Amino acid sequence: MKRTLLTGNGAAAWAARLAAVDYIPAFPITPQTEIIETLADWIDTGEITGRLVTMESEHSMVTAAGSAAATGVRVFSATSSQGLLYAMEMLYTVSGWRAPFVLANVSRGLSAPITLEPDHNDILAARDSGFLQIHCASCQEVLDSTLMAYRLAEDERIRLPVIVNLDGFYLSFTREPVEIPDADAARQFVGSFDAENIRFRASAPESQAVAVLGGGPYSYFRYETHLAAINGAAVYDEIAEEFSRRFGRKHDAVEAYRADDADYLFVMMGSFASKAREAVDRLREDGWAIGLLRPRLLRPLPVVHLQKLLAKRKAVAVIDQNISMGMGGILHSELASVLYGRNDAPTVLASFIGGLGGRDISTEEFFEMAQSIRQAVETGQTPAPRLLYTQTELREVRKLQAIAQVERQQLGAIDD
Amino acid sequence: MTDSSDTIRGIKDLPSTHLLGTGTPMCAGCGALEALHVIYDILGSKTVFVNAAGCMTLLSVYPFTPFRGSWLYTAMASAPAGAQGIRDALDILLQQKRITQEEDLEVVVLTGDGAAYGMGLSATSGSMERMLDYIYICYDNEGYGNTGQQYSAATPHAARTSTSHGVSGFAGYKKNLFDIWVAHKPAYVATVIGADPLDLAKKIEKARSMEGPRMIIALSPCPTGWDYDPRETVNIGRLAVKTGVWPLKEYADGEVVHTKIPRQRAPVEEYLKLQGRFAHLFEPERNEVLLAEIQARVDAYWEKVEVAEK
Ligand SMILES: Cc1ncc(C[n+]2csc(CCOP(=O)(O)OP(=O)(O)O)c2C)c(N)n1
Numbered sequence: 266m267k268r269t270l271l272t273g274n275g276a277a278a279w280a281a282r283l284a285a286v287d288y289i290p291a292f293p294i295t296p297q298t299e300i301i302e303t304l305a306d307w308i309d310t311g312e313i314t315g316r317l318v319t320m321e322s323e324h325s326m327v328t329a330a331g332s333a334a335a336t337g338v339r340v341f342s343a344t345s346s347q348g349l350l351y352a353m354e355m356l357y358t359v360s361g362w363r364a365p366f367v368l369a370n371v372s373r374g375l376s377a378p379i380t381l382e383p384d385h386n387d388i389l390a391a392r393d394s395g396f397l398q399i400h401c402a403s404c405q406e407v408l409d410s411t412l413m414a415y416r417l418a419e420d421e422r423i424r425l426p427v428i429v430n431l432d433g434f435y436l437s438f439t440r441e442p443v444e445i446p447d448a449d450a451a452r453q454f455v456g457s458f459d460a461e462n463i464r465f466r467a468s469a470p471e472s473q474a475v476a477v478l479g480g481g482p483y484s485y486f487r488y489e490t491h492l493a494a495i496n497g498a499a500v501y502d503e504i505a506e507e508f509s510r511r512f513g514r515k516h517d518a519v520e521a522y523r524a525d526d527a528d529y530l531f532v533m534m535g536s537f538a539s540k541a542r543e544a545v546d547r548l549r550e551d552g553w554a555i556g557l558l559r560p561r562l563l564r565p566l567p568v569v570h571l572q573k574l575l576a577k578r579k580a581v582a583v584i585d586q587n588i589s590m591g592m593g594g595i596l597h598s599e600l601a602s603v604l605y606g607r608n609d610a611p612t613v614l615a616s617f618i619g620g621l622g623g624r625d626i627s628t629e630e631f632f633e634m635a636q637s638i639r640q641a642v643e644t645g646q647t648p649a650p651r652l653l654y655t656q657t658e659l660r661e662v663r664k665l666q667a668i669a670q671v672e673r674q675q676l677g678a679i680d681d
Numbered sequence: 682m683t684d685s686s687d688t689i690r691g692i693k694d695l696p697s698t699h700l701l702g703t704g705t706p707m708c709a710g711c712g713a714l715e716a717l718h719v720i721y722d723i724l725g726s727k728t729v730f731v732n733a734a735g736c737m738t739l740l741s742v743y744p745f746t747p748f749r750g751s752w753l754y755t756a757m758a759s760a761p762a763g764a765q766g767i768r769d770a771l772d773i774l775l776q777q778k779r780i781t782q783e784e785d786l787e788v789v790v791l792t793g794d795g796a797a798y799g800m801g802l803s804a805t806s807g808s809m810e811r812m813l814d815y816i817y818i819c820y821d822n823e824g825y826g827n828t829g830q831q832y833s834a835a836t837p838h839a840a841r842t843s844t845s846h847g848v849s850g851f852a853g854y855k856k857n858l859f860d861i862w863v864a865h866k867p868a869y870v871a872t873v874i875g876a877d878p879l880d881l882a883k884k885i886e887k888a889r890s891m892e893g894p895r896m897i898i899a900l901s902p903c904p905t906g907w908d909y910d911p912r913e914t915v916n917i918g919r920l921a922v923k924t925g926v927w928p929l930k931e932y933a934d935g936e937v938v939h940t941k942i943p944r945q946r947a948p949v950e951e952y953l954k955l956q957g958r959f960a961h962l963f964e965p966e967r968n969e970v971l972l973a974e975i976q977a978r979v980d981a982y983w984e985k986v987e988v989a990e991k
Pocket residue numbers: 734735736737756757758792793794795796797822824825826827828833
């Protein structure tokens with residue numbers, strides 16, 4: 266084991282190395298590129314033996330990842346944002362092949378408007394694809410989760426691809442101290458990939474992913490995939506337990522921070538949850554019984570854990586770093602459905618949207634959200650979903666618009 | 682299945698029974714299936730067919746398959762990428778001695794023209810630039826057949842399709858995929874047709890003996906999409922060659938060679954008039970302008986070939 270400074274991208278590459286991956290189909294996209302560059306370097310210097318192939322698109326990259334996994338080798342790949350969406354057809358397809366491999370997604374807001382900065386609309390667009398999803402909040406978690414993801418993907422009760430999500434910039438390019446497990450210990454934990462019946466061999470002809478006629482067989486395979494994904498919840502707990510025994514770090518499906526006695530909770534995914542954590546500490550100093558829940562496992566959704574952790578709270582603020590147009594926060598909807606009809610559900614489940622395209626969420630805003638849910642408990646009125654945005658931000662955008670207007674007038678493009 | 686040591690010299694060297702199973706849902710008289718039978722007889726069961734969306738996707742419908750070997754359906758655009766993943770994985774397994782040479786497979790992509798000429802062209806181009814060791818079979822029925830024969834980039838000028846119903850048919854021209862593929866300098870490129878099984882078999886046999894990207898376009902008369910009686914498939918296929926509409930040729934080692942030059946070319950009309958998709962060129966009255974244009978294009982092609990041959 267050695268402790269060193271690594272970026273989130275570096276941590277993802279290290280995990281792929283420790284998992285001794287055989288095959289890496291790749292395609293560049295900011296802020297993910299460092300992952301494949303790092304792996305390519307190691308291959309060039311002979312430090313690792315895997316094979317990296319740069320494909321001509323992410324659609325092809327995920328196809329090759331799936332077909333290689335379906336032939337029985339261990340596969341790693343990485344993408345981000347536009348790349349993940351470009352591959353969307355194949356995300357659904359290769360999970361239907363039950364091809365187990367790990368894909369790192371470095372979250373980045375989606376176009377339009379085009380941006381490089383993070384939010385979770387990219388990864389959540391893949392929510393229903395059949396890939397399991399683990400969301401990370403630190404570089405250490407990126408490394409550990411990727412190792413765990415191989416166990417999850419290859420488990421015979423699951424056999425599905427897994428996405429490990431890390432936020433662009435906040436994790437991808439941020440250096441943090443990371444413990445890199447010994448190669449042998451990592452190898453022992455991950456084990457070798459036994460493809461069993463998932464393979465193409467001359468002596469055992471196999472048809473994979475054939476067409477079906479009618480809803481009967483179609484539903485059969487779709488349900489099978491769903492049930493396998495559901496198995497992931499219990500299997501994840503086993504793997505997390507074993508990981509903690511071997512490496513001394515416990516990564517629960519839902520991280521609970523100062524939540525035991527909390528009347529109020531923030532719920533958030535990803536690295537921005539560190540901001541919520543800081544706010545919790547400050548609010549605790551002011552006497553608030555408040556905590557934070559951070560779902561790490563999003564698919565399968567750890568329903569039982571969430572129900573337990575949310576039970577008997579006074580109020581919950583769900584902060585979504587994503588937006589479902591015409592509906593709102595996606596995690597909020599998921600939690601509402603997890604809690605609906607339960608006697609012990611919190612009466613207030615408020616929705617806030619923030620952090621889109623890397624927009625900061627300030628400590629003051631966390632205070633404001635806490636106030637708002639406490640008030641809701643007092644009035645018995647859940648506040649309408651709120652889109653976090655400040656007067657200053659609005660003024661800045663108006664200023665940009667005004668400058669553009671003046672420029673255009675002066676260039677004679679429009680009348681004054 | 683022919684052993685690789687056999688060479689195909691005459692029609693008698695072709696097997697009399699087919700390896701690919703029967704009872705598929707392909708239409709009667711399907712020219713693509715006709716070509717595939719010969720191809721499969723030669724390539725045999727030590728293959729994995731990687732398929733893109735199209736008519737042939739329905740060859741393997743759960744839980745049945747006519748293939749003795751393996752099969753993977755991918756999507757419309759990315760069959761060559763699927764081939765890449767399988768080839769690379771097999772190479773890795775061989776290199777790590779996790780499988781023996783006996784377990785190795787020939788990776789064969791099977792797509793229609795819609796995928797090959799259009800949506801999948803980028804993935805195909807990528808596979809060739811990476812010199813992927815595989816065989817690509819494009820069965821070219823000159824339209825998006827599976828969705829009801831809308832025009833594709835492979836549809837010939839003036840053909841009526843579900844999306845070109847007008848008096849002049851399809852306004853565009855068939856894309857020259859052969860030259861596009863050749864420009865990538867793969868190991869091998871060939872045009873074939875099921876109606877000339879000997880030429881087809883020789884080319885597949887040759888492709889099988891090579892390494893790298895081996896690219897085959899099979900013009901595939903399609904009774905359903907081209908609107909003719911299924912029994913005419915072989916006849917129409919022969920006429921496609923005899924009229925010069927479908928040149929049989931191959932590219933290897935930097936050179937294009939015509940494997941069959943129709944010295945006494947029949948007029949293209951003979952080929953066109955058998956097909957409902959060209960009926961508007963003859964009825965209610967002959968469209969002399971269009972017919973002449975089509976003939977002139979074919980003539981121009983062969984004039985160039987003849988000049989080059991001299
Ligand atoms: C991404 C995508 N777009 C559209 C389709 C619908 N589709 C299925 S088969 C097909 C036609 C394919 O044409 P071609 O490759 O020529 O094969 P053919 O149907 O003629 O055998 C189309 C458009 C699809 N399956 N996937």
